[in-house]
Amino acid sequence: MRIVYQRCCGLDVHKRTITGCLLVLESDGEQHQEIRRFGTMTKDLLEMADWLQAADCTHVAKESTGVYWKPVYNILEAHSFHVIVVNAQHLKAVPGRKTDVIDAQWIAECFQIGLLKSSFVPPAPIRELRDLTRYRISLTQDRARTVNRLQKVLEDANVKLASVVTDIQGVSAWAMLRAMVGGVTDPQALAGLAKGRLRQKHEQLEEALSGFLKPHHRFLIAEQLSQIDYLDDAIERISSEIGERLRPFDDLVKLLDTIPGVGRQTAESLLAEIGWDMSRFPTHRHLAAWAGICPGNNESAGKRRNAKTRKGSRWLRHTLIEASHAASRSKRTYLCAHYHRIAAHRGKKKALVAVSHSILVIAFYIITRREPYTDLGPNYFDSRDREAVRRRYVRRLEQLGYKVTIEPLSQVA
DSSP states (O other): OOOOEEEEEEEEESEEEEEEEEEOOTSSEEEEEEEEEESSSHHHHHHHHHHHHHTOOOEEEEEOOOOTHHHHHHHHTTTOOHHHHHHHGOOOTTTTTOOOHHHHHHHHHHHHTTOOOOOOOOHHHHHHHHHHHHHHHHHHHHHHHHHHHHHHHHHTTOGGGGGGGGGGSSHHHHHHHHHHTTOOHHHHHHHTTGGGGGGGGHHHHHHTTTTOOHHHHHHHHHHHHHHHHHHHHHHHHHHHHHHTTTGHHHHHHHHHTTTTOHHHHHHHHHHHOOOGGGGGGGHHHHHHHHOOOOOOEETTEEOOOOOBBBBHHHHHHHHHHHHHHHHTTSSOOHHHHHHHHHHHHOOHHHHHHHHHHHHHHHHHHHHHHTTTOOOOEEEEEEEEHHHHHHHHHHHHHHTTTOOOOOOOOOHHH
């Protein structure tokens, strides 16, 4: 096969060691191979970079092994190497012949003849932004888990506050919980802390707050409230940092915010995951395939079978599914109609994935064209084939025993 890279290296990366296979094709057609093993400390990575530079190697390939590839990538990127990160599933060697040296040789040989396809590794600013947005998602999930633990403690104490209050995280509920931690036990006094329309449920609140709150319950509630306050402050600080880093792209964030179901935080997470340069994706289909938010291919003997979505970024999928949940609850929008149309015959989960795909495609074109989202309206699917819709509803009415006569509105007027 044709040699694509005359000087290249394959790296088998682990937590403590890195095995490198350097392949050099001389001008006389003779090929030399050199195997070396390095540690993963910074000085070891710098030594490996010097070794590659001394051999005039410019192209390096390695597997995406957890987070262990990242420090190696950062060092080699800083030394101006062309580094590609390859999906480990695409590098499966022959079973029964697996060692670190063989893996490094296999990566180098496949890379040399151009058989390896690079995974998308965004520039450093986007990678840094990803760290922040993903940490914010983790903190938000921690906060939700803490609120659930708080609810379990209240149930254990027979305090049925959530049965009366719509949102246990509201101002009134928070004031009651803090009063309970402070030692207030009188249900009437606790119910008197209600604000707004919740005052109309004074008697129900008294019944709900008449529990058996023990000292250890107060201790747990106090700890959980304190933890929630800390997480709120941490999320606010991280959001401020993300906002500062995305200040040059604030207009783009506002454009993404025009999509139903997409708020500012969702827009920031989308930009962190897919970036603001769509030229690396030839079409929106390539972006959807990379994100793993479209069906896989499963065809044999001319028959297409059901195929699950491929694995993609779980952080991007989480962001899109969260946005599709919100979009499915929007009023009189194309995405809402899209969700209900698919959910009726395919189920809610598949409908959410379909809406997520639509949101990702919309984001692709908004970022590419720098134009706000234009909604197609809730009647888009019906207007595509008005005659089919008319026949379907007439048939349903006739099955119920009605004689139907249809006239256009212009003739009726």
